Amino acid sequence: MRALFPKSLFPALMGLLAACAVASELRFPPPEFETDYTMPGITTPPPRSLAMEYVDTALLVTALGLAAWLVHRRRSRRGLVALSVFSLVYFGFIRTGCICPIGAPQNVALGMFDPGYTIPLTALAFFLVPLVFSLFWGRTFCAAVCPHGALQDLVLIKPVKVPLWIEQGLGIVPFIFLGLGILLAATGTAFIICRYDPFIPLFRMSGSVFGLTLGGIFLAAALFIGRPFCRFLCPYGALLRLGSIVSRKAVRITPDHCTQCRLCEHSCPFGAIREPVKLPVTPNALAPERRRLTWLILALPVLIAVGAWLGSKLSVAAAKVHPTVALAEQFLAGDKAPAPATALPTPETRALGRAAETAPELIAAASEVRRRLGIGGWWFGGWVGLVIGARLISLSLRPNRTDFEPDRGACYACGRCYLACPNERVRLGLITPAEAAALQAHAPVPRPDAKPS
Amino acid sequence: MTAPSLPSARADAALWRPLRATVWITACLAALAVLLLVVTHHRAHAHDPLKSPELAALKQRLLDEPRNEELKQQIRDLDLALRRSHSRLLNFYAFGRWLLLGSLVSFVLSAKAWGKLRARPPAPRLSPDAAERFTRLVRLARLTASTTALCTLIALTAIVVAATSPLPSAATDREKLLARLRGEEPEAPPLPPLAEFAANWPRFLGPSGNAFTPVAPEPLTFDAASGDGLLWKVSLSLPGFNSPIIWGNRVFLSGGDAARRSVAAFDLATGQRVWEQAVTGVPGSPAKAPEIPESTGFAASTMATDGLRVYAIFANGDLAAFTLDGRPVWSKHLGVPQNQYGHANSLAVWEGRVIVQLDQGDADAGLSKLIAFDGASGRVAWQVPRKVPESWASPIVVEAAGRAQIITLAGEFVIAHSAGDGAELWRVQELHGEIAPSPIFAGGFVLAVSPNDKLMAIQPDGLGDVTKTHVAWHADDGIPDVTSPVSNGELVFLVTSYGLLSCFDVSSGKKLWEHECDTDVHATPAVAGNRVYVLGGKGKVVVVEAAREFKELATFDLGEAIFASPAFREGRMVIRTAKSLLCVGTPPASASGGTSP
Incomplete structure (x- = not known):
């Protein structure tokens, strides 16, 4: 049982339960008639103190450093699990998933394009530090520091392999989501990466029905599919993937030689371990692939141009997300067919009333938002075309691998493959070389549920 | 990965049934908690105290009879009753959340433990046709990527086509609208001679x-x-x-x-x-x-x-x-x-x-x-x-x-x-x-x-x-x-x-x-x-x-x-x-x- 319930899990569980005490509150308005009671004025919750922001940043850097050490030096899956539990509790349930690096690109984009917005130092740090770490040590943030990844990783009970061709094909989705998130954030329209984050409502234990349902769906999927959000949607993961591809250090299944027993491939629930592929002996065999590659490279500018043109047409639809545009459209629709007056004003009617008083300013502001989205749409559409083209090109390149090794972009550095490797176990002194040889020969092992003789 | 020794195998076999029972019980408990929360939410949504027709009717009456003290007291009483009901609802939500969280954590832990007992050691087979597999894989992956790209383009096109707005896109129309909203007379084209x-x-x-x-x-x-x-x-x-x-x-x-x-x-x-x-x-x-x-x-x-x-x-x-x-x-x-x-x-x-x-x-x-x-x-x-x-x-x-x-x-x-x-x-x-x-x-x-x-x-x-x-x-x-x-x-x-x-x-x-x-x-x-x-x-x-x-x-x-x-x-x-x-x-x-x- 000790092996099944590691010591670190119990205090973590207690911490998790304690963190859940931070429950949201459903608001109820005060009575609307006069009494002797003096209603307190509306106050805005004070921002998190600067010291605590530094603490958050320091904890992030420390956790990332610890994760890098656990992945590359200590090579400890157990240590990574413990760190995941800490990250889930602190960055997830205590900090309620905010601020997190996944949404930070939006802050950076808004800070770059809106002179009136000053990006918080913490947001900048949360955006940059994991990226910098990925350039040196791969996706150590995903390994054990990201609360989203930690939650999905810890609840994975029966991994089902997703065919690699599906994963490779759907790999463009996170990049498109990233582009859309940056477009809407840069134009001050919305932070959709945060709005549609499936796990934030779970961390806060409150939210809209849609948010909670989305979170429940992803959590249920995560029981059987390794990290579905990270693999198929996470926009920050898309950035880390790029950083990890060129990182200085990559995850190694074993520092020793690879015996090509395939046991590591079976241990990875994310399908991130690639088998050896050799180039054909005769170079002529690659001729069709070279032709395809040439055509795809030539098609790349066309894809970018088509995407950019299409993206520029998105401004009308995308602008509807912006509250100013939404109010302006509601006002203009009401301008044609005025809504009947009600005795008791609602927030909507009040907003429309204000809109009527400042209609020219509202329309001008809404038009400006749409203009900015029209310009941004070119870039977003071009980005989509680039992503599609680049993915098709990357799928037309033939690697030359001699050993089983993790895909640098797809590996989450979770450490599961370390102890799956017989040579690694021998290196750590857990088994003898003879036992390793037996494992490599796939000797039958008695089932745990078999009745002892 | 080592073959279990006999004592540990016996211990594992002893844990098999309790763990399986725990998995099912906690799963049922989690499902029950979800069900309770969903049903309660729907009932609360249907009987939203904020939209109480009785309270609204009383408030409407108060607009006509602002000096009616008895009416005010009725509103206070009803308001208090609704608040109490709302408070009970919040407490129930809190209980449901805790129940769900506890059952889910227990489910995951027990399911992981049970899964370890059930796990069969892998017996992968070496296959020499890696190059052929790779070719097939990337072909399918290209097809999937192309399909995803096509779906994306179709979705974007559909969004572009379907999007309509009363806010004019053309600059001239926008200027006309702004002029109208500012109360300015639009510059009328001259009448024919x-x-x-x-x-x-x-x-x-x-x-x-x-x-x-x-x-x-x-x-x-x-x-x-x-x-x-x-x-x-x-x-x-x-x-x-x-x-x-x-x-x-x-x-x-x-x-x-x-x-x-x-x-x-x-x-x-x-x-x-x-x-x-x-x-x-x-x-x-x-x-x-x-x-x-x-x-x-x-x-x-x-x-x-x-x-x-x-x-x-x-x-x-x-x-x-x-x-x-x-x-x-x-x-x-x-x-x-x-x-x-x-x-x-x-x-x-x-x-x-x-x-x-x-x-x-x-x-x-x-x-x-x-x-x-x-x-x-x-x-x-x-x-x-x-x-x-x-x-x-x-x-x-x-x-x-x-x-x-x-x-x-x-x-x-x-x-x-x-x-x-x-x-x-x-x-x-x-x-x-x-x-x-x-x-x-x-x-x-x-x-x-x-x-x-x-x-x-x-x-x-x-x-x-x-x-x-x-x-x-x-x-x-x-x-x-x-x-x-x-x-x-x-x-x-x-x-x-x-x-x-x-x-x-x-x-x-x-x-x-x-x-x-x-x-x-x-x-x-x-x-x-x-x-x-x-x-x-x-x-x-x-x-x-x-x-x-x-x-x-x-x-x-x-x-x-x-x-x-x-x-x-x-x-x-x-x-x-x-x-x-x-x-x-x-x-x-x-x-x-x-x-x-």
Whole structure:
């Protein structure tokens, strides 16, 4: 049982339960008639103190450093699990998933394009530090520091392999989501990466029905599919993937030689371990692939141009997300067919009333938002075309691998493959070389549920 | 990965059943917690205390009885009860969340432990065909990526196509909207010059209102059935008795019934229908159309145009403006006119304004009024009440005695209003009966018909009641009851409903000749060049010379009933029959036109 319930899990569980005490509150308005009671004025919750922001940043850097050490030096899956539990509790349930690096690109984009917005130092740090770490040590943030990844990783009970061709094909989705998130954030329209984050409502234990349902769906999927959000949607993961591809250090299944027993491939629930592929002996065999590659490279500018043109047409639809545009459209629709007056004003009617008083300013502001989205749409559409083209090109390149090794972009550095490797176990002194040889020969092992003789 | 020793295998086997039971129990507990939360949420949503109808009703009562202390106490009590209920709901939510979290954590931990016991060690097989597998994999991956890309492009295209917004995208439209919201007058394009106005047929009975054009169409005779003498003929699906109007190369007319009202434009050269727009969504227009006698119909009033827009009014009180290319500009509902035969007064235009003579009800009811609308915006420029009963005559706007005057007939009166502000200028009390013939302005006189009674010539330079001072002459023979007089400026022609055509001298009122056309006539005749066209109700066409001596030029049968007055432009005559719209004329290469008087 000790092996099944590691010591670190119990205090973590207690911490998790304690963190859940931070429950949201459903608001109820005060009575609307006069009494002797003096209603307190509306106050805005004070921002998190600067010291605590530094603490958050320091904890992030420390956790990332610890994760890098656990992945590359200590090579400890157990240590990574413990760190995941800490990250889930602190960055997830205590900090309620905010601020997190996944949404930070939006802050950076808004800070770059809106002179009136000053990006918080913490947001900048949360955006940059994991990226910098990925350039040196791969996706150590995903390994054990990201609360989203930690939650999905810890609840994975029966991994089902997703065919690699599906994963490779759907790999463009996170990049498109990233582009859309940056477009809407840069134009001050919305932070959709945060709005549609499936796990934030779970961390806060409150939210809209849609948010909670989305979170429940992803959590249920995560029981059987390794990290579905990270693999198929996470926009920050898309950035880390790029950083990890060129990182200085990559995850190694074993520092020793690879015996090509395939046991590591079976241990990875994310399908991130690639088998050896050799180039054909005769170079002529690659001729069709070279032709395809040439055509795809030539098609790349066309894809970018088509995407950019299409993206520029998105401004009308995308602008509807912006509250100013939404109010302006509601006002203009009401301008044609005025809504009947009600005795008791609602927030909507009040907003429309204000809109009527400042209609020219509202329309001008809404038009400006749409203009900015029209310009941004070119870039977003071009980005989509680039992503599609680049993915098709990357799928037309033939690697030359001699050993089983993790895909640098797809590996989450979770450490599961370390102890799956017989040579690694021998290196750590857990088994003898003879036992390793037996494992490599796939000797039958008695089932745990078999009745002892 | 090592094979378990016997003691540990026994321990694992002992844990197998309890762990499996724990997994199922915790899973059921989690499902139960989810179910409870969902059901509670739906119940709370259905019985939202914030939307309590009782509380809302009490608050509404409080607005009427602000001093009612007992009512206030009731609200307080109900409010407290609702708060307590809400608080219990929050507590239940909190309990459900804890239950769900605890059961989920237990489920995951026990399921992981159980899974470890169930796990079978992997037995992967080495396969030598890695290169082939890789080729197959990337081919499928490319296919998936392409499909994803295609779906993305389709989704983006669908979003682009489906997105509509009341916020204008074009800069010019946006500027117009902003100008309107700021209360600024939009910069109106200039009105066409008067010469262009005179070259067209912009309203009922033409630019002068005399149904006169200097160029007669050729050939003299024509036939609807064979098409002889016609440039084109198109069938009409729009019911209506209004006459066509012409501006440039477009012929406009309206039509409608109880179900729908619409406006259509035809190409003058070919007769091809260029556009047709339904008049729908008029703010305030009743969904159920009023009952209008079929003899008048919903579209008896002739349209008018100022060269920038066309205007149409219908018997249900809807007034609409369209651009010449059919784009709706504005529409208004003026109230259902109280008119026993249905509204039939045609529209007039003056300096970008559209004039509506809305005579209705009895004179004492005070419902009648004359309204000038700004053509561009539809705003009321001015409006004056008229103490007259319902009428069917159309107003004309004339420049006379240095004033722009709107001449109207209704009840017992000929009334002239100032076109600038609608103020009454002068009036003559000499009319009787139900006033349908419209006034004209010829030879310096306003000519008005008192149905079946007399034709009178009025000098338009008076002020106030000029009945005894400004009526130059009377004529009382051959007076119509429906059709209007027409004139070439020297002679005036009248035709009665039973077909008696009479000619008078404009300056003296002396009758010069008369002619029995032997047909019933409902359409006002027209003077084109030196010809007078009388269009019979059963299709008989009589053409006589517009001269002091009677001379019949032609009599023939068109083949289709005619109730509307024709329209002319550049030697072409457009006639609306009961079934079709046709154009008399010769192709441009051989067109010569008639002679001018």
